[in-house]
Amino acid sequence: MIAEIGHFAVILAFCLSLVLAIVPMMGTVLRQTLWMAMGKPLAVGLFGLLLIAFVALGYCFATDDFSVAYVAHNSNSLLPLPYKISAIWGAHEGSFLLWCLMAAGWTLAVAVFSQSLPRVLVARVLSILGLCSVGFLAFLLFTSNPFKRLLPHAPIDGRDLNPLLQDFGLIIHPPMLYMGYVGFSVVFAFAIAALLGGRLDAAWARWSRPWTTIAWSFLTVGIALGSWWAYYELGWGGWWFWDPVENASFMPWLMGTALMHSLAVTEKRGVFKSWTVFLAIATFSLSLLGAFLVRSGVLTSVHAFATDPERGVFILAFLLFVVGGSLLLYALRAPAVQSSTQFSLWSRETLLLLNNIVLTIATALILVGTLYPLLAEALSGSKLSVGPPYFNQFFPGLMVALALLLGIGITVNWKHSRLMQLFGYLRWALLGALVLGSALSVWHTQGWLMPVWIGLVVVIWIALSALTDLFHKLKHQSSLWRGLRKLTLSYYGMHLGHMGFAICILGVVLTSFYSEERDLRMAPGDQLQLSGLTFTFMGTQQVTGPNYKADQGEIKVTNADGDVVTRLYPQKRQYQVQRSMMTEAAIDPGITRDLYVALGEPLGEGAWAVRVHYKAFVRCIWLGALVMALGGVLAVLDKRYRRRRVVVSTEQTAETVYSHA
Structure with a gap:
C-alpha cells in the first residue's frame, strides 16, 4: 500500500x-x-x-x-x-x-x-x-x-x-552532485524568462547570481566527494581518472565557473549580455548531457547506471528539446540585445572575458574527448579510448593560464586601468612568486622539477595578488579593523574561492610529482622502505562484518628512529549475498601526506599482493574544493542579495516592460 x-x-x-x-x-x-x-x-x-x-x-x-x-x-x-x-x-x-x-x-x-x-x-x-x-x-x-x-x-x-x-561516500556524494546539476536549471529558467521578456539587463544578472553561485558550490562539493570516494573505495589510490562520467560532472562545473564571472560583468557593467545567456543555456544543457551519459547505457563506467536503450532515447529527446528550443529562442532574441558600454584592453572586463574563453576552450576539449569515442563507435563500430594522456596534454596549460589571469583580474579596475600603475601594483607579487616558488621547489629530495616550480609560482602568485588587492583597499582606512568590516562578504567569498583554487593546484602538482607507489609481494615479516618510512607486513586475520567476511591485513609503519607512526588494517572483503570481492584500503591521513595500503590477491603461504602509496599533499585537492565552495556560500550571504531592491514603483515598471515584450 x-x-x-x-x-x-x-x-x-x-x-x-x-x-x-x-x-x-x-x-x-x-x-x-x-x-x-x-x-x-x-x-x-x-x-x-x-x-x-x-x-x-x-x-x-x-x-x-x-x-x-x-x-x-x-x-x-x-x-x-x-x-x-x-x-x-x-x-x-x-x-x-x-x-x-x-x-x-x-x-x-x-x-x-x-x-x-x-x-x-x-x-x-x-x-x-x-x-x-x-x-x-x-x-x-x-x-x-x-x-x-x-x-x-x-x-x-x-x-x-x-x-x-x-560506503559513507554514497550517502553524501550523489545528493550534493544532484543539487548542483539541478540547481543550474534555475539560472537557465531566469535566462529563458529574460529572453521571453526581452529584458537582459543588470537586474536580471543580479537576480541570477546567487542561484548560480549556490548551485556551483553544491556541484563543487559533489565533485570533490566523488573524487574522495573513488580514492579510498576503489583501491587504486588515484584521485582523478578522466573517466567519462567524471567528465560529465566536470564540464558543467567549468561552464558554471565561466557563467559566474560573466554574470558579474553583466551586473556591474551591463556587457556580455548575450554571452551570459548562452553560458546559462550551455551550463544546464551540459548538466542534462551528464544525465544522458550516466543513464543511457552508452558508457561503461564504475559511476554509470546500467540502463536499457529506451531510457537513453527518452533523455536524448528531452535534451534535444531543451537545447534546441532554448538555442532557437536565443537566436531569435539575443541579437536584439546590444551592449553600448566600452572598456579598454587593460580592464577587468577584458580579463574576465579571457577567463571565459579559457574555461570554454577547456570544456570544449573535454567534451570532444568524452564524446568522440562514442561517435566513432556509433559510426564505424570500432572501439576507441581517449584516456588521461589526451586530457593531460592541454588541461594543465589552460589552468596555468587561468591562474595567471586570476592574479591580474582581481587587481585591475573596471573599464580602464593604466598599464604602468597595474605593473606597480603587482610587481612585488610577481617577484615574490618567482623567488618563493624557486626556493620551495628545490627543497624536496627529488630536486628541482619544472612542473613543480610552475605550480608553486602560480599558487604563490594567486595568494600574493589577493594580499596586494587587500592592501590597496585598506591602506587609506583610518584603522585596519574598520577597513576589514567595510569589505563585503562577496569580496571575501571571491578571494576565498580563488584561494581554494590555488590550494587545489598545490595538491594536484605536489601529489602528481612527489607521491611514491610500490606493488609487491609481502609475506608476514617482510618490509618495504618508502619515503623514509618502513612498512612491515604483520600478516592477516579473518574478520566478520554485518553482511561480509574479510581477510584483514596489518601493516606496521615506523620512522627512521624505529618509532611506530601508525598501524594500517586493509581488508579484502567477500560480500555474502552477491559473492563479490571488494578491496577496502587502509589510510593514515594527513595534511602533508597520506599513507595508503591496499590488499590485492592472496599468493599462498600467507603472502599477499600489496599496494603501498605515499600520497604527498593529496588532501589539499579536496580541502581546496571545500574552500572554493565556502567562498561561494559567503558570496551568496552578502547582504545585497537579501536587500529588497525592487520597490513597488520599480516592480510595476518592470512588469510593464515584461508584459509588453
Whole structure:
C-alpha cells in the first residue's frame, strides 16, 4: 500500500508540474494576476507530493518490502540501515526520484525567496522550471518507475546493494552532485524568462547570481566527494581518472565557473549580455548531457547506471528539446540585445572575458574527448579510448593560464586601468612568486622539477595578488579593523574561492610529482622502505562484518628512529549475498601526506599482493574544493542579495516592460 501511495504521489506531481508549466505562463500572456500568483502554491504542492513519494520509497527499503522490484534489486535484509536508506539513490530509478525531488526543491526555493522580484518574471521562471519537471517526471513515470511491484512472485530476500556503494561516500556524494546539476536549471529558467521578456539587463544578472553561485558550490562539493570516494573505495589510490562520467560532472562545473564571472560583468557593467545567456543555456544543457551519459547505457563506467536503450532515447529527446528550443529562442532574441558600454584592453572586463574563453576552450576539449569515442563507435563500430594522456596534454596549460589571469583580474579596475600603475601594483607579487616558488621547489629530495616550480609560482602568485588587492583597499582606512568590516562578504567569498583554487593546484602538482607507489609481494615479516618510512607486513586475520567476511591485513609503519607512526588494517572483503570481492584500503591521513595500503590477491603461504602509496599533499585537492565552495556560500550571504531592491514603483515598471515584450 505504501508503494502505491508513493506511485500515486508521483502521478499527482506530474499533473501539478503540467499545470505549473502552463498556468503562470498563460497568466503573463493574458495579464491575469491570479494565474501568475498560482505559481507559488503549485510549487509547494509539487515539492510536497514528491517528498511523500521519496519517504514512501524509503519506508519500503527500511521495512524490507521486497515485493517492490527496486527494493529487491538493491537491498537485502542483512544490509545495515544507513545503507538501506542511501540505497534509495543507489541505482537508476531511485536516484532519479531524488533528482526530481531536488528539482522541485529548487522550484520551491525560487517561489519562496523571489518575493521582491517582478511577478511576471517569477511566473515565467516558475513555469519554465515546471516544464523541466514535466520532462523529468515523465521520464520517471514512463521508463523508470521505482514503485513497480514483483507480485505475485515476490522474492524472500533481495539481491543486495552493489558492494561498491556500501560506503559513507554514497550517502553524501550523489545528493550534493544532484543539487548542483539541478540547481543550474534555475539560472537557465531566469535566462529563458529574460529572453521571453526581452529584458537582459543588470537586474536580471543580479537576480541570477546567487542561484548560480549556490548551485556551483553544491556541484563543487559533489565533485570533490566523488573524487574522495573513488580514492579510498576503489583501491587504486588515484584521485582523478578522466573517466567519462567524471567528465560529465566536470564540464558543467567549468561552464558554471565561466557563467559566474560573466554574470558579474553583466551586473556591474551591463556587457556580455548575450554571452551570459548562452553560458546559462550551455551550463544546464551540459548538466542534462551528464544525465544522458550516466543513464543511457552508452558508457561503461564504475559511476554509470546500467540502463536499457529506451531510457537513453527518452533523455536524448528531452535534451534535444531543451537545447534546441532554448538555442532557437536565443537566436531569435539575443541579437536584439546590444551592449553600448566600452572598456579598454587593460580592464577587468577584458580579463574576465579571457577567463571565459579559457574555461570554454577547456570544456570544449573535454567534451570532444568524452564524446568522440562514442561517435566513432556509433559510426564505424570500432572501439576507441581517449584516456588521461589526451586530457593531460592541454588541461594543465589552460589552468596555468587561468591562474595567471586570476592574479591580474582581481587587481585591475573596471573599464580602464593604466598599464604602468597595474605593473606597480603587482610587481612585488610577481617577484615574490618567482623567488618563493624557486626556493620551495628545490627543497624536496627529488630536486628541482619544472612542473613543480610552475605550480608553486602560480599558487604563490594567486595568494600574493589577493594580499596586494587587500592592501590597496585598506591602506587609506583610518584603522585596519574598520577597513576589514567595510569589505563585503562577496569580496571575501571571491578571494576565498580563488584561494581554494590555488590550494587545489598545490595538491594536484605536489601529489602528481612527489607521491611514491610500490606493488609487491609481502609475506608476514617482510618490509618495504618508502619515503623514509618502513612498512612491515604483520600478516592477516579473518574478520566478520554485518553482511561480509574479510581477510584483514596489518601493516606496521615506523620512522627512521624505529618509532611506530601508525598501524594500517586493509581488508579484502567477500560480500555474502552477491559473492563479490571488494578491496577496502587502509589510510593514515594527513595534511602533508597520506599513507595508503591496499590488499590485492592472496599468493599462498600467507603472502599477499600489496599496494603501498605515499600520497604527498593529496588532501589539499579536496580541502581546496571545500574552500572554493565556502567562498561561494559567503558570496551568496552578502547582504545585497537579501536587500529588497525592487520597490513597488520599480516592480510595476518592470512588469510593464515584461508584459509588453
